[in-house]
Amino acid sequence: MNTILFKKLRDDGLISEASFTRIRAVNDIKLFSLHWEITTILYLGVLLLTTGLAILVYKNIDTISHQVILIFIGLVSAAGFIYCFKRKRPYSVSKVESPNIVFDYILLLSCLTFIIFIGYIQYQYHVFGDQYGLATLVPMIVLFFCAYFFDHLGILSLAITNLCAWAGITVTPLEILKANDFNSDTIIITAILLGIGLTIAGLLTKKQQLKPHFAFTYTNFGMHLLFIGIVSALFQFEKVYLLWFIALTAVAFFFYKEAFRLKSFYMALVLTLYEYIGISYVVIRVLFNTLNGELGSVYLACFYFIGSAVALILFLVRMNKKLKSA
Amino acid sequence: MIAYNTEWLRHLLIREQAEQALHEKCISEDEFKKIEASSPVGLYTTNIFVQLGLFILTAIIALFTLGLMFLLSMPEDESKIGILVVFFGLLTYAGLEIVVTKKHYKSGVDNALLWIAPVSILSGLNIMSDITWLENSIIAFILTAFLFIRFTNWIMATVAAVAFIAIIFLSYTKLGEFAKASAPFVVMIVSAFIYLIAKRVTNKEKYKLYSCELITISIVALVCFYIAGNYFVVRETSIAMFNLDLKEGQSIPLGWLFWVLTFIIPVAYIIRGIQKKDIILLRVGMVLIGAIVFTVRYYYHTIPIEMAALIGGALLVAIAYALIRYLREPKQGFTYKKGNDPGFMNKLQIESLIIAETFPTTQQQTGTNFQFGGGSGGGAGASGEY
Numbered sequence: 001m002n003t004i005l006f007k008k009l010r011d012d013g014l015i016s017e018a019s020f021t022r023i024r025a026v027n028d029i030k031l032f033s034l035h036w037e038i039t040t041i042l043y044l045g046v047l048l049l050t051t052g053l054a055i056l057v058y059k060n061i062d063t064i065s066h067q068v069i070l071i072f073i074g075l076v077s078a079a080g081f082i083y084c085f086k087r088k089r090p091y092s093v094s095k096v097e098s099p100n101i102v103f104d105y106i107l108l109l110s111c112l113t114f115i116i117f118i119g120y121i122q123y124q125y126h127v128f129g130d131q132y133g134l135a136t137l138v139p140m141i142v143l144f145f146c147a148y149f150f151d152h153l154g155i156l157s158l159a160i161t162n163l164c165a166w167a168g169i170t171v172t173p174l175e176i177l178k179a180n181d182f183n184s185d186t187i188i189i190t191a192i193l194l195g196i197g198l199t200i201a202g203l204l205t206k207k208q209q210l211k212p213h214f215a216f217t218y219t220n221f222g223m224h225l226l227f228i229g230i231v232s233a234l235f236q237f238e239k240v241y242l243l244w245f246i247a248l249t250a251v252a253f254f255f256y257k258e259a260f261r262l263k264s265f266y267m268a269l270v271l272t273l274y275e276y277i278g279i280s281y282v283v284i285r286v287l288f289n290t291l292n293g294e295l296g297s298v299y300l301a302c303f304y305f306i307g308s309a310v311a312l313i314l315f316l317v318r319m320n321k322k323l324k325s326a
Numbered sequence: 327m328i329a330y331n332t333e334w335l336r337h338l339l340i341r342e343q344a345e346q347a348l349h350e351k352c353i354s355e356d357e358f359k360k361i362e363a364s365s366p367v368g369l370y371t372t373n374i375f376v377q378l379g380l381f382i383l384t385a386i387i388a389l390f391t392l393g394l395m396f397l398l399s400m401p402e403d404e405s406k407i408g409i410l411v412v413f414f415g416l417l418t419y420a421g422l423e424i425v426v427t428k429k430h431y432k433s434g435v436d437n438a439l440l441w442i443a444p445v446s447i448l449s450g451l452n453i454m455s456d457i458t459w460l461e462n463s464i465i466a467f468i469l470t471a472f473l474f475i476r477f478t479n480w481i482m483a484t485v486a487a488v489a490f491i492a493i494i495f496l497s498y499t500k501l502g503e504f505a506k507a508s509a510p511f512v513v514m515i516v517s518a519f520i521y522l523i524a525k526r527v528t529n530k531e532k533y534k535l536y537s538c539e540l541i542t543i544s545i546v547a548l549v550c551f552y553i554a555g556n557y558f559v560v561r562e563t564s565i566a567m568f569n570l571d572l573k574e575g576q577s578i579p580l581g582w583l584f585w586v587l588t589f590i591i592p593v594a595y596i597i598r599g600i601q602k603k604d605i606i607l608l609r610v611g612m613v614l615i616g617a618i619v620f621t622v623r624y625y626y627h628t629i630p631i632e633m634a635a636l637i638g639g640a641l642l643v644a645i646a647y648a649l650i651r652y653l654r655e656p657k658q659g660f661t662y663k664k665g666n667d668p669g670f671m672n673k674l675q676i677e678s679l680i681i682a683e684t685f686p687t688t689q690q691q692t693g694t695n696f697q698f699g700g701g702s703g704g705g706a707g708a709s710g711e712y
Contacts, residue, residue, distance in 0.1 A: 002343055009340075014364055015357045022352040031661040032603045034653065037612060038662050042646040048639030055632035101662070102650060105643075265375040272379060299397060305390040309383040313435065316383070320376045 003027060035101075042105045050112050057120070066124050073117045080110025088150055095213050096151040107150050111158065115139050136166040148211060156214055160198065160221050167194055188233050195226025219258075223267065226251060227274040234278055241282070248278040260323065268319055276312060280305070328535065329426045329476050330369065335535050337365035369431035380434025388418060388442050408454025415446030426477075440479055444469040460500075463492040474539060483539035487546040491516060499568070506568045507579065513554035521547035541606060548595065548610045555587030558621040588621050603659065 003024060010020040053076075057069050084107050087099050098104050118139050121127050128134040143159035146152065167190055202219030206212050230251060234244040252275040259267040283304055291297035328335070344361040347353045353361075372380065392414050401407045422439040430436045448466055451457060457465070467489035474482035494516050499509050524544040527533050533540065553559050561578050578584070595611030598604065623634070653662045 005340060005343055006347070009344075009361060012364070014360050015353050019347075019353045019357055023347055026350055026352055031656050031663075032605075032659050034649065034660055034662050037608065038646050038649050040612070041642050041649075045639045045642030045644075045646060048635045048642065050639075052632045052635030052637075052639055056636065059630075059632065100650065102647060265373050269375040269379045273382070295397075299394070302390045302394040302397065306387050306394070309387040309390075313380055313383050313387075316376055316379050317372075320372055 039101060042101065046105050046109050046112075050109065050116070053113070054116060057116070066120075070117065070120060070124075073113050073120065077110045077113040077117055080106045080113070084110065084150060091149060093210050095211070098151070104152060104154070107146065107152055108154060111143060111146055111155055114142060136162060140166050147214075151211065153214070153217060156217050157221075160217065164194060164225070185236065188229055188236060191225050191229035192233065195222050195224075195229055198222030199226060219267075223255060223270060227270070231274060231277055231281075234281060241285070245278055245282050248275065252278075263323055265320070265323060268323060269316070272312065272316060272319075276308070280308070283308075327475060328478060329423065330431050330478070331429075332535065334367045334369050334431075335478070337367045338369070339534065340365045341367065368429055370429045370433050371431050372433045377432065377434035377437065381438045384435050384438035385442065388438070391417075392446075405454050408450045408452075411446050411450030411453060413450075415443050415448075415450055418446060419443040422477075436477070437479075440473060440477055440482065444473060444482075460493065460496040463489045463496060467493060478535055478539060480539045480542045483536075484542045484546055487520065487543045488550070490520070491546075491550050506564075510554045510560050510584070514551050517547045517551035517554065520544075521551065545606060545610060548607070549614075552591045552595075552614050552617065555584060555591060556617065556621060557581065557584040557588045558624055560584050589618060592618060 006015065006020055006023050009015050010017065053073070057073070060069070084103065087103055089096050089099055118135065122135040128138075140159060140162040143155055143162055147156035147159050198218050199222035202215045202217075202222055204210075205215040205218055227248075230244060230248045234241050234248060237244060252271045255267055255271040258264070259271065284301055287297050287300055287304070291300070341362060344353065344358055348355070348358045392411070395410060395414060399406075399410060401410050418439050422436060422443060425436050425439060444466070447469060448462070451465065452462070467486055470482045470486040470489060473479060474486050491513060495509060495513050498512050499506050505512075521544050524540045524547060528537060528540045528544075557578075561581075561584075564578055592611045592614035595607045595614065599606070599608030599611055619638070629637075650662050653660055656663075
């Protein structure tokens with residue numbers, strides 16, 4: 001805080017003498033926080049360790065005995081879990097602060113090595129046979145358990161991703177569009193159902209007050225999955241695309257209400273953009289179908305985009321105002 | 327000179343400080359309200375999400391306006407296309423000035439136009455005729471420096487600083503063989519000057535409205551100072567730009583000096599940062615440690631990558647652990663507890679997304695992705711696709 005500025009504010013009579021002394025005192029004992037630096041180092045360390053371990057295993061899979069590798073990975077995981085069990089604070093349905101910052105990362109390390117462990121025994125010994133569903137189900141259950149038991153948002157994200165993997169689809173944010181072939185009908189329907197499920201989970205989490213700070217993560221994953229699913233359905237099921245457009249609008253309306261309830265600008269933006277993609281698709285389709293792709297339709301499309309974007313800007317500005325005062 | 331109402335910009339700074347004071351419970355709610363009332367801000371500023379939306383939409387409008395201009399004029403050859411694009415750039419600049427008179431300030435609309443205008447002017451000029459690197463740098467510098475001063479924008483400040491150093495480098499190396507050999511040192515000296523000036527000016531009342539931009543300029547200067555002395559950069563640019571005939575494994579003249587600089591500068595930044603409690607020096611130094619690792623690994627493959635990762639990872643965890651232990655009680659004014667400003671990062675719970683992002687769940691791929699920071703939500707990804 002700028003002491004000169006507050007001095008001026010004091011002289012103008014805007015703040016009291018006592019407040020000014022407080023500001024000076026806080027400034028004097030102000031500590032230099034290395035939190036960001038240390039967490040970054042820790043995160044990088046865990047990332048490098050797990051990466052190195054995974055490559056090591058991958059490269060030496062033919063030379064070192066499998067048991068040795070397995071035992072080593074298992075030991076790392078077990079040691080981490082033991083540490084976490086010992087250090088953890090008592091369970092509560094509300095938010096539990098982690099005992100220290102190392103705790104979170106050790107938990108992360110144990111969970112990740114656990115996943116590697118399960119993957120490895122499945123790959124090598126086919127413990128779960130050909131039931132790959134079971135091989136992803138086990139880590140998923142463990143991850144969900146850890147997320148709730150130790151209260152860790154990162155693990156919850158991993159668990160949700162694993163849930164989706166289990167349901168036959170991998171959803172890490174960036175890879176969602178790359179890795180999946182969104183043209184397959186079953187995958188689209190699965191994504192939509194999962195999206196609905198996760199959104200409901202988010203609502204229930206809030207309502208039941210069971211770790212209410214988890215609600216955002218559920219809703220966020222659910223919202224994107226649902227929107228991406230419906231937009232892909234719009235592109236995929238061409239014959240009934242208007243029906244899907246109606247569904248998209250309905251979902252957007254639902255999140256619009258949610259955005260107001262939660263006062264979330266983020267949600268408002270996301271729903272606006274997905275809905276815009278849907279509307280634009282329908283408009284361009286109709287435009288090119290009626291004009292048979294003549295040059296005139298290109299002109300009209302340009303005008304549509306300019307006009308609609310202006311309209312949308314006005315809409316966002318208005319919504320911003322409404323959300324602020326809501 | 328500044329396009330926005332400077333009175334309001336100053337008030338924004340006061341409010342920022344007051345908010346912090348309120349957050350630290352130094353002033354009461356009443357006092358905060360009084361300060362707010364005494365420093366009115368009439369600027370239209372949106373929060374980050376609305377800003378993102380407005381940015382994308384403005385870019386869409388600009389893109390299709392350009393498309394429409396093409397359709398209507400149907401330019402035949404390159405020079406006409408170039409003229410059209412330059413004209414479009416000037417048009418966006420006019421739009422920017424108009425938007426600013428409508429009191430938009432970092433609302434997303436002005437941010438987008440601020441980008442589009444210089445990029446279109448520069449690319450239009452390049453389409454029109456062949457322009458050398460040096461001329462490009464000069465034009466870029468003039469454009470961005472002007473926009474930076476007029477619109478107090480940190481991205482423009484960054485580009486301007488880089489362009490300025492590029493101008494010095496490109497014009498100096500034209501002078502002959504000796505100049506080429508001594509170019510790294512000239513760049514280092516210039517960067518050092520820029521850093522010192524930026525640093526000195528930062529705390530001046532007169533340049534208060536540029537404080538954020540001065541920080542980015544000093545970061546650019548610090549990074550350029552390092553890059554100019556980095557062994558990898560010096561060796562590879564010498565080969566690529568000045569046709570230095572080096573065989574595989576052969577070193578450059580004064581190679582030892584550049585190796586020393588490669589190692590020493592980041593360490594010096596970190597030490598100085600800790601001494602002075604200067605967060606910028608400290609963080610730049612930390613990031614540049616990565617550059618050391620990269621440089622060494624590029625020339626010496628003594629240990630396989632997985633061992634390097636294991637050792638490095640273990641080392642980092644150990645360092646972090648030791649630091650936390652050491653700082654269990656705050657020592658010498660340092661703490662490992664969080665600072666008192668809740669950032670946008672916490673709001674979005676970005677960390678959880680990054681974790682899901684960087685640790686792929688499909689087991690076989692573990693360790694293939696190294697993507698940081700791509701976690702601002704899938705929404706951004708989906709809309710960017712559009």
